[in-house]
Amino acid sequence: MKATRERMWDDGDSASKLGAYATLATVQNEIIRLLAPFTPYMAEQMYQILDGSETTVHALEWPDVDDELHNPELERDMTVLRDVEEAAANARQRGGRKLRWPVSRIVVETDDEAVASAVENLSDLLGERVNARDIEVTAEFEELEAFADPQMGEIGPAFGADAQKVMNAVDGASRAEVEAGIAVDGETVELDESMVEYHSEPPEHITGTEFDGGTVYVDTELTEELESEGYARDVIRRIQEMRKQLDLDVEAEIRVGLTVDDERIEEFVDQHRDLISEEVRAAEFVDDPADAGDRVEDWEVEGVDVTIGVAVVAEQTV
Numbered sequence: 001m002k003a004t005r006e007r008m009w010d011d012g013d014s015a016s017k018l019g020a021y022a023t024l025a026t027v028q029n030e031i032i033r034l035l036a037p038f039t040p041y042m043a044e045q046m047y048q049i050l051d052g053s054e055t056t057v058h059a060l061e062w063p064d065v066d067d068e069l070h071n072p073e074l075e076r077d078m079t080v081l082r083d084v085e086e087a088a089a090n091a092r093q094r095g096g097r098k099l100r101w102p103v104s105r106i107v108v109e110t111d112d113e114a115v116a117s118a119v120e121n122l123s124d125l126l127g128e129r130v131n132a133r134d135i136e137v138t139a140e141f142e143e144l145e146a147f148a149d150p151q152m153g154e155i156g157p158a159f160g161a162d163a164q165k166v167m168n169a170v171d172g173a174s175r176a177e178v179e180a181g182i183a184v185d186g187e188t189v190e191l192d193e194s195m196v197e198y199h200s201e202p203p204e205h206i207t208g209t210e211f212d213g214g215t216v217y218v219d220t221e222l223t224e225e226l227e228s229e230g231y232a233r234d235v236i237r238r239i240q241e242m243r244k245q246l247d248l249d250v251e252a253e254i255r256v257g258l259t260v261d262d263e264r265i266e267e268f269v270d271q272h273r274d275l276i277s278e279e280v281r282a283a284e285f286v287d288d289p290a291d292a293g294d295r296v297e298d299w300e301v302e303g304v305d306v307t308i309g310v311a312v313v314a315e316q317t318v
Helices: 004-006 017-034 042-049 071-094 111-122 123-130 152-170 175-180 225-246 263-271 273-280
Strands: 105-109 133-139 145-150 180-186 185-191 196-200 206-209 214-218 253-258 282-286 295-301 303-313
Touching: 004 017, 004 111, 004 123, 017 042, 071 111, 071 123, 071 206, 071 214, 071 225, 105 111, 105 123, 111 123, 111 133, 123 133, 145 152, 145 175, 185 303, 225 253, 225 263, 225 295, 225 303, 253 263, 253 273, 263 273, 273 282
Parallel strands: 105 133, 253 282
Antiparallel strands: 105 214, 145 196, 180 185, 206 214, 253 303, 295 303
16 A cells, blocks of 8 residues: 555546556455455455445355456566565665665675575665665675674694783774785784685664665665655654644644754754645645644654644635
């Protein structure tokens, strides 16, 4: 539903909107018929609410498979997309970046041609679902950094009493630092290749999570543009919650008043008033939340106090 929400909200009866509604209606109708033998009362109630053109759902025929609508390649691609999406969500969580905040890019590292093809085929949809400005696919993520793991079995015999000092100096050093020579007690120590092994880690602002087919890397570095949109989307979520509390119809237009207790963040939110208006169906903004009318609440958004007022300015549709 998230992927089709904007199509559902198109003004007028566009072909995209009607197509989305028709697809949803078909899926609902056939699922209800499939459920009927197993959950007869629930299926009947669903049918009467959503359709009810026949006396009962149990008078309908069992759905037939339409082979022309079967797309195994798309199904395989969607399976990959879900795996990548889950890995990206995990990487976001570990990197401290929630889904509402956009990220500049997500990199999918894989040597599986089928996985790479699936990500490329559905890159636009994947970008929307993981809230990333760019999707990259590569066989090798070259931004990984190599860090040293000293090998005591080799360092001990070579350095004797100084072995622990060498171990401490080498542990966690970059490959470049080791190859240039490690400083121990003011002297540069050269190490043989057998004395050090390396493990790879992404840069500080990049978090990686493995999935069945490769690794997903999420770039969580914030630019001012990304941060600005992130705060705006957090405000949108609060306004949407207030709409639910007021039990507003999805089409109901509202008046919004908000104040932000931080000039920098207030400017960020102001930059995205058009986005906020579109997402929450705001017909107008007022400076004082109290002037909005129906409901006023105080929120904390990323440590910043925000006061929001919401009022209905149009009749709800039935």
